[in-house]
Amino acid sequence: MFSYLFMKILEGRPRSYDRRMDAISRGRIRSVKEDVAREIPQGARVLEMGCGTAELASMLVGRGAVVTAFDPSPAMIEVARERVNREGIGDRLTLKHMGVEGMDGLSSGQYDAVVSTLVLSELSDQERRFALTHAKRVLKPEGIIVIGDEVIPRKALPRILQALFRLPLLLLTYLVSRNTTRPIADLPGELKSAGFAINKEIRTQGDAFALVIGSVPEKL
């Protein structure tokens, strides 16, 4: 749970971001990405929102996907570009320098899947609504969305503990990065409001992390 706050600090150091996140989360963040990648069918056309250093995008390519990934941070995109060159995957991974705010410029119905890890909790409610609305629009009929992110636990005690333990770190993170993350209160509910059907929700890390898989419902 605390790695997510440190994450905001580490985001300012994209070159060592994956290595340090892996160290402080004891491999959990990487395994979340592996879980997301496993949900994506072979050969799928995938859009990743907020790709950071493109670690997940690269895993998806490794599983046969064709990926477009975007991020608004120039430093993150630069590190992602270095990865694309190093791994020689430029024919299967296209990087775009933009935020979710630019999703209204993407064509409708072109992707089999939209994925994202640890991004929606950094957005305002309004930005998240916008991102999810356009995620649904850019998906093909029966396309899927797979989101891994920090959420508010459903039961009172874990919720109180999360709030208590986060507070000092939250202040520290804000002082260093002038920014923070906000666990999402109702991720499946927000996906439903954007028009998705919820297929699966897996809670881990003391109910404070959710992997949610939704799909564009079949038309009756």
Ligand SMILES: C[S@@+](CC[C@H](N)C(=O)[O-])C[C@H]1O[C@@H](n2cnc3c(N)ncnc32)[C@H](O)[C@@H]1O
């Ligand atoms: C914690 S990092 C996660 C990066 C990557 N998804 C991962 O799991 O390693 C959050 C990312 O969200 C990106 N981000 C912040 N605001 C965004 C926005 N409005 N639209 C898309 N991405 C955004 C940041 O630049 C950063 O790369």
